[in-house]
Amino acid sequence: MIHAKPFDFPYDGRLDAAKTALVVIDLQEDFLSPTGYFARHGYDPAPLRAILPTVSRLIAACREAGVRVIHTRQGYRADLADMTPYEKWRRRRAGLEGTDILLRSSPGFQIVPEIDVRPEDIVVDKTCNGAFTYTDFEHVLRAQGITHLLFSGCTTDVCVHTTLREACDRNFQCLTIADACASGDAYAHAAALHMVTVEQGIFGVLADSTAVLAGLAELGRRA
Template sequence: MIKAIPFDFPYDGRLVPRHTALLAIDLQEDFLSPNGYFARKGYDPSPLRAILPVVNRLMSAARAAGVTIVHTRQGYRADMADMTPYETWRRKRSGLDGTDVLLRSGPGFQIVADIEVRPEDIVIDKTCNSAFTYTDLELVLRARDITDLLFTGCTTDVCVHTTLREACDRNFQCLTISDACASGDQYAHEAALHMVTVEDGVFGALAESQAVIAALSKFTSAAR
């Protein structure tokens, strides 16, 4: 099990790597680069970049233990045919008209080079905050018999939390890794982490990366 609050994960005491996936939410240039969407909105991307070494350590431990790695990327079609009138209005209001920011045709859509994406990893492209909305994420997870999800990525309060909430409603067991998630708004980040633990873990459990790596390393050691 993984040492966590308000309960150790998973609740039933059976952590099985082949039934577990590590989700890396939206670790893209548009959110982490100094000239991407996030920076253009006036946020400092450095807190987001600060988690990359932690995510890499988690991925290394997860791969060694046999855990599935899932990356998500957020962005719209190049022709913006999948963008609603409200989203178009928001884009114009943000000063993004005429740019390729948050479009799948732009370089900002790509996962940052600091994060290794291997051929066996799964990549889910999305337009919404939740990685479940209008995607095949749930189909992929069910097909691989995955029941437990470990959450990393950005931003804690928006795409991570929205995906987390939907995952809980779809009866996945969820663990948010506190030092592997980040936001440009520290207050929102801390509030999002706190919300995981209320009502005895209404959105699952919360742990630090060190506890997750320690638990996963036991599977690697046992395989030697």
């Protein structure tokens, strides 16, 4: 088990590598680059970049323990055919019209090189904040027999939390790794982490990477 709040994970004490996946959300150039989408909105990407070593350690530990690694990427088609009028309006309002930011055809769509993405990893591309919306994410999880999800990535208050809520509503068992998630807004980050634990774990449980790494190491020894 992994020591977590408000209860240890998983609740029944049955941590199974074959049924568990680490979800690494949107660690892309567009969010972490000083010239990307996030920076253009006036946010400092430094807190996002600060979690990269921790996420890398988690990825390595998951591979050692036999836990699947799933990456998500957010962006739109190059022809904008999947972008609604409201989304286009927001894009213009943000001064992004005519740029390739958040387009799947752009270099900014790619995951940053500090994160080791391997052929055996699963990559889910999305247009929405939540990874379940208009994607095959749930089908992939069900097909792989995955029932337990460990959450990392950015941003804690938007894409991480939206995907976490979607997963909980689909009865996946969820753990959010506090120091492996980040946001450009410190208040929103702290609030999003706090919300995981309210009502005795309404959105699963919260743990730090040290506890998760210890649990993964135990899984590896058992394997």
